[in-house]
Amino acid sequence: MVSPSRTNTFEIASRFRSGEGLLWVDVSETGPADGQFMSDVFGFHPLAIEDATRASERPKVDLYNDYYSLAFYATRLIGETGDLDLQPFHLFVGANYLVSIHEQPLPEVVDSMGRWELKNGPLQPKIGAAVHALLDAVVDEYFPLMDQIADRVDELEDSLFTEFNPKSLETIFRLKKGLLNMRRVVAPERDVLNHLLRRELPVFTTEDVAYLQDVYDHLVRVTDSVDTYRDLLSNALDSFLSVQSNRLNEAVKVLTIASILLMSSSLIAGIYGMNFVHMPEIRWPLGYAWALGLMATVSISLILFFRWRKWL
Amino acid sequence: MVSPSRTNTFEIASRFRSGEGLLWVDVSETGPADGQFMSDVFGFHPLAIEDATRASERPKVDLYNDYYSLAFYATRLIGETGDLDLQPFHLFVGANYLVSIHEQPLPEVVDSMGRWELKNGPLQPKIGAAVHALLDAVVDEYFPLMDQIADRVDELEDSLFTEFNPKSLETIFRLKKGLLNMRRVVAPERDVLNHLLRRELPVFTTEDVAYLQDVYDHLVRVTDSVDTYRDLLSNALDSFLSVQSNRLNEAVKVLTIASILLMSSSLIAGIYGMNFVHMPEIRWPLGYAWALGLMATVSISLILFFRWRKWL
Amino acid sequence: MVSPSRTNTFEIASRFRSGEGLLWVDVSETGPADGQFMSDVFGFHPLAIEDATRASERPKVDLYNDYYSLAFYATRLIGETGDLDLQPFHLFVGANYLVSIHEQPLPEVVDSMGRWELKNGPLQPKIGAAVHALLDAVVDEYFPLMDQIADRVDELEDSLFTEFNPKSLETIFRLKKGLLNMRRVVAPERDVLNHLLRRELPVFTTEDVAYLQDVYDHLVRVTDSVDTYRDLLSNALDSFLSVQSNRLNEAVKVLTIASILLMSSSLIAGIYGMNFVHMPEIRWPLGYAWALGLMATVSISLILFFRWRKWL
């Protein structure tokens, strides 16, 4: 493992030029000097270096004369909010060297590099093996992410018909956004792997291709899951909206029925509050009871009517 | 039929190595020892063994040097809830052996194996026939599932316009989820079959290919049905929401009309409840009847007006 | 024309084996004996016979050694309800014979067979001509169906903005369901025809191919129409829902305005119904008129205000 600190670039260059042994150069926190270094030592194409040192590149693979340039993404959930942290990294893959470039430190690169270094000596895996080990480590990180999303979708679905939670809407919205971002990264990565598999690339042995096929299968599974969860969320959103509209219906119905009951009784009270001189009930000894009884009768009749009309 | 219990692995290995006769090994409730066994005896690729012993694999077929690795799903409805139980299983298909691996006991495997064993002797079907018999048995189990879903969709559609049932929404939601899960399994299985059909695979005779084509046709039919039922459910959901909104309209309309009638009469009662000293109607002998008549007249006029405006 | 009644199967078999002349065998109301008969006389593949005698097969064509097996659907509207009656039928097409199998009697088969029989003799059309005549007759039956659907869609669209009919929703729902079922049959039939056209099949002469191309064009037209009507119905549904929501808006607006007017007047009546000893208006000679005038003034002011705010 070699980091291109300012002092050892000469050593890297000489090892590279000697053509002996395998070389994995890791460039983190890239600066302008690194671009210069890659141009001078490895002679990479200016466009490829521009891609590698610029953020927000789309996952892709470009074939140059005797090396590939490969853009990929590592993903991670940020704390509680559930937002995705997308960390692009770039690989230059040559016959006997691998250059990995990334802005932030990536544990996947450190781990893969460490394990590759351990097996130093005549049995050290070739460059192809280093590449697929790294890609495998990166893609394996997607699964806990998907599991977490799956858990939240399940939770959401379970709660949908048992209790109404207005926060569900925001959860659906955030999950959908996360899946959109996930898809935006995974779909082109799948195309990159497909590209690597279809072409006969000298760097990769038949054994390597089997492992790349495995990485490809994992990406297909992630894409499938993303699509399924998007459909499930659309389904959940439809249900949420319909449950919400059901609640509106319910509220309007029950409460307006209450209005009608109260207004009917109020009308009766209003009638007996009129000041007519000739109003027989007023003088009845049981007039007051009669009025209250009338209110009760009308209310009960209305309730029975609404029951009969299936509104209650 | 041979189960790789700890004691007979040697026997299996020797029969396999002898290359004589046909061998169907069934591994249920897989553990680490089984992976080791498969690696030692059959020399399967580590990636293929990893796929076979890990759950939640996507249906797929991989071609290795002299065997295929095939992931597939058996499905079953769980009791009343209507949720799908997806049980993955894995096949290794060689020239003269078949290894089936699954977590849970699968009746389809037991049945197919039993029938295959019965025909032991010189007339015993070849490995290709065993494979298509097993796949056919598994896929045939999908049809009762689809029939059950079809019955529920029909029921739902029939009830949609006759009686309003708020539970319909949950039914639609659950059916759609079931279809999404079904599709997630069936679509890649169709691709697997298509893959087996397009390639010239030495394991399968021309006769076998006709039977695999039949399994493929069944999967196409299931996929078609899944798509049709999804469309029908979307159609039903639209109708449900519209019927629901219609009911809201109805409730708001009829009940607000009631409010207007009651409020008009209340206003009249309120007017004659005012305490003005000079208020001629108060002293009319028929004042009370006049007020009640006024209420009736206004109410009937309003009803006629609403009828004329087509609101009632 | 020969029907495989129990007594003439021997005759059919001998005519078939002689290889002389052309043979069209029609099997209606299929039973187990028919499967046996087809297997014995023509030697059809067991899978093909299973397809032919089982209902609810998907339209498809399978090529066997020296014959094709072809599944197709005749459609018909059932009475008033507008539901589709889908009647599957099956054809076996050999060099000099045609076997047609169907559960229900099909007038298209009877007619095509009759016309084919008429031209008996040296000028009798070949098997290819019999096949395309039959398919043409079946597909021509789709057009009156589509015309009927088109008429209903037109009617629906015309009425959408002139008068509100809550039944429109059910009509849209039923038409969409019918189109879904239609598409489910027609789309694979189009693929079947495309399949017949692309392959060089010895049964069909160049002349036959032109006629099959015509049947194919008709199926493309039907599929196009189905898609267009689905889009028109989605468009109509959107409009229906929006008109419905417009009516809710209208009802809520006008009626709540009425509530405000009535409540304002009621408040004035309530104020003058208070029992305060010192309340100057009560003793005014024109107090009563003043109160009624106040009610009118407030009501008119509110109406003008709502007009100004464009709510009325």
Add this chain to the structure above:
Amino acid sequence: MVSPSRTNTFEIASRFRSGEGLLWVDVSETGPADGQFMSDVFGFHPLAIEDATRASERPKVDLYNDYYSLAFYATRLIGETGDLDLQPFHLFVGANYLVSIHEQPLPEVVDSMGRWELKNGPLQPKIGAAVHALLDAVVDEYFPLMDQIADRVDELEDSLFTEFNPKSLETIFRLKKGLLNMRRVVAPERDVLNHLLRRELPVFTTEDVAYLQDVYDHLVRVTDSVDTYRDLLSNALDSFLSVQSNRLNEAVKVLTIASILLMSSSLIAGIYGMNFVHMPEIRWPLGYAWALGLMATVSISLILFFRWRKWL
């Protein structure tokens, strides 16, 4: 230019059979005699003649031995309603003749024919040039149509957020329907042109192909526009529905607030309208003012409360 009136069919036939010169026969208001004529003189295939004399054919091109049969549509807006008038026409294109068949008179045919006739003599354009001139004239008529639709969509979008017009819904509905009909014609026409371009057809010179490519580009542009306007209209419909729902929200909110204010004041009036003997406020000299003040205080407090809750 020759019209196959009953008297000159002999002349046309002889000119056609002589194989000298170029012939453009235009058949308008087709009747059964025309079919017979085309069959007798040019020997067209019965299916092609059936297509040509039947209305409502789908745009398509069929290649026969030494001529093509081509179905196409001219479109026109009908008056004010904005509905499309689709007029099918049919072309038979041979090496040295062109037969155009249409029900209604088509100005595009008359114009193209006129210009083609003008250049009579040795410099007269070949049949290929006549075809692309005619198709170009027909397709050029689509652009004013699209411009008109574009203008209406723009108008609609501009008005959407400034003033609410319930008629917008009907406009959206009609425009969408028009675009669906347009697409139904233009999409297969594009395929027809693509077909003409991809095949090496002896009738068309390299120069003709450049012009046909131009017609094809125009059709692609029209299809693109149709799709864009459909998306814009869906966008506009969503906005319309949301603005409509916003207005409902607004109405419900403001008016129900009014109800609460009025009911609170009414309650106070009701309390002081109670007939209790012991009710101190009743005898206060300023009791009436106190009650009115209380109503004002409560109303203002409620308004402030609603302001604070952001409901007003």
Add this chain to the structure above:
Amino acid sequence: MVSPSRTNTFEIASRFRSGEGLLWVDVSETGPADGQFMSDVFGFHPLAIEDATRASERPKVDLYNDYYSLAFYATRLIGETGDLDLQPFHLFVGANYLVSIHEQPLPEVVDSMGRWELKNGPLQPKIGAAVHALLDAVVDEYFPLMDQIADRVDELEDSLFTEFNPKSLETIFRLKKGLLNMRRVVAPERDVLNHLLRRELPVFTTEDVAYLQDVYDHLVRVTDSVDTYRDLLSNALDSFLSVQSNRLNEAVKVLTIASILLMSSSLIAGIYGMNFVHMPEIRWPLGYAWALGLMATVSISLILFFRWRKWL
């Protein structure tokens, strides 16, 4: 750099005909004379000239004998409104000349031309380099546009659940429209680049192709972003509508509860406002307090009931 002012067309023509050196002719504010000039000097096809001088062409590339005709768009945001300004331009690319035609002055053309001119002499880049430099400059202008859209979408999403802003709807509508227009330009431009890359075009060296691939990658990224933002906006619209409907629910619920409380108390007041002669409470010393207490008790009971039913 040469502008075809009326005086120097002769010079351009002679330089072009000499076939020595490279020529970049820029035609701005095109008029009829320019079409004539291009036809006379370069002999471009009339259709290509028509395309070049007519506005609103679709991005495309046409291959003529020894030059390409290429239509492309420069885009710019107009001020505050966020509307896109689409400026078409046209290129004719020959072996040793480049003609750029546009209506409005385009800074991208001026800049690219300037930089190309600077390197005059034996080291001057070839025509292919001029083309990709120009296209690169144009496509690079799309990114600030996309960033601006991204910022607005982010802003919108952040505000969606914190504060309700009815203006959000108009923002969503305008952004969606902008993305539709963007897509309409970018998608065919991507096809144009793909076309240039797939064909072996003599004008472009291997080095040029790498740069064109880079431009293509940028266009793919823009298209991806457009699609992602459209999905995010649909997601945001769904959420907006649901939040809006939630607010309606909330308003209806809280305010109708208020109505019920007020109406209950009013009913009590109404009852004690009745004029019955025999009404015991009226004469109670604490009758007034009893009535007010009853109102309070009923109101509190109702609030507790609504709390218990989870409506409050």
